[in-house]
Amino acid sequence: MxxxxxxxxxxxxxxxxxxxxxxxxxxxxxxxxxxxxxxxxxxxxxxxxxxxxxxxxxxxxxxxxxxxxxxxxxxxxxxxxxxxxxxxxxxxxxxxxxxxxxxGVLPPRGDWRSEPGLPAPDALRSLVAAVVAEFRSRTQELPAELRTRAELDRIGADIWSRTVGDTRLPVRAVHAAQSLGFLRPGVPLGLLSSGAWLRLRTPYGSIAVRRAGLGALDVSVR
The missing domain is CATH 3.10.150 (DNA Polymerase III; Chain A, domain 2)
Structure with a gap:
């Protein structure tokens, strides 16, 4: 083995x-x-x-x-x-x-370039805390008969699909980085793009996401 x-x-x-x-x-x-x-x-x-x-x-x-x-x-x-x-x-x-x-579909290995507009790490952690609080507040305010999976998904899609600062990075990517232990205090962050992909890079790992509306353009199938 x-x-x-x-x-x-x-x-x-x-x-x-x-x-x-x-x-x-x-x-x-x-x-x-x-x-x-x-x-x-x-x-x-x-x-x-x-x-x-x-x-x-x-x-x-x-x-x-x-x-x-x-x-x-x-x-x-x-x-x-x-x-x-x-x-x-x-x-x-x-x-x-x-x-x-x-x-079977992974981001490309090369041709990544830096993207501007990513807020500072402290601001990103504050953003995640704020949107998590908003999600909880909006779902808790729903009457019992409206607290369906479809309505929860709709609220989630509204919140997590928002973009971060002046970038095209969806908020869900930053939330994922924090939840998976990548977004830690005092570590440098970078935002990169390659074709249809965006990547939030940290020393502990990266979160990659394909930009909405671009379908399967520039996808590496390996």
């Missing part, structure tokens, strides 16, 4: 935390793993946010197959989490699963 030797215990703990958060939103979550050299990318899609989450993991050494071979496989997030040994700083690759549709 393929073994990942992670850079340190902290890297293993962050990977485990990321997988746990994905499983919180979807107990049957799958993740796509791509590894080459000393870098591992873990892709997941928490259904509540309709975004693609990417956790970059540093490896202490190239995974067992060697520098010249890449690994690309979709696995169960729960099974992968069970293999993470934080003390040893290792993780095993479980058996492959039939991937969900999103696993």
């Amino acid at each position: 393929t073994v990942f030797h992670l850079a340190d215990e902290g890297e293993a703990a962050d990977l485990a935390a990321f997988l746990s958060r994905l499983l919180h939103y979807d107990r049957g979550a799958a993740v796509r793993l791509q590894a080459a050299g000393t870098a591992l990318a873990v892709f997941g899609r928490p259904p509540s946010f309709e975004v693609l989450a990417v956790r970059a993991v540093r490896l202490a050494k190239p995974y067992e197959k060697g520098l010249e071979v890449t690994l690309d496989v979709t696995v169960s997030a729960g099974e992968f989490l069970e293999t993470v040994d934080e003390k040893a700083g290792t993780a095993l690759v479980p058996g492959a699963v039939t991937g969900p549709p999103w696993a």
Whole structure:
């Protein structure tokens, strides 16, 4: 079985935390793993946010197959989490699963350019707190007979589809970044674009989303 030797215990703990958060939103979550050299990318899609989450993991050494071979496989997030040994700083690759549709469509690897207008990190965290409070307030004010899934979804779509500052980034992407542990105090943030994709980048992971109205333009299918 393929073994990942992670850079340190902290890297293993962050990977485990990321997988746990994905499983919180979807107990049957799958993740796509791509590894080459000393870098591992873990892709997941928490259904509540309709975004693609990417956790970059540093490896202490190239995974067992060697520098010249890449690994690309979709696995169960729960099974992968069970293999993470934080003390040893290792993780095993479980058996492959039939991937969900999103696993076949990933953001491009290159040609990313910086986008202006992203508010400061503190302002983004305040924004998330404000919109979460608004969602709770608006749903709690609904009469019992109107508190249907359709109405809750309508309110959610209204709130989470708003854009952030002067950017085209939807609020749901920032909410996802905070909920998955990417949006932390004192860390630098960046907003990038490539074709139809926008990516909110942090040192702990990225949130990628395709811009509305562009369909499948510039999508990388791998």
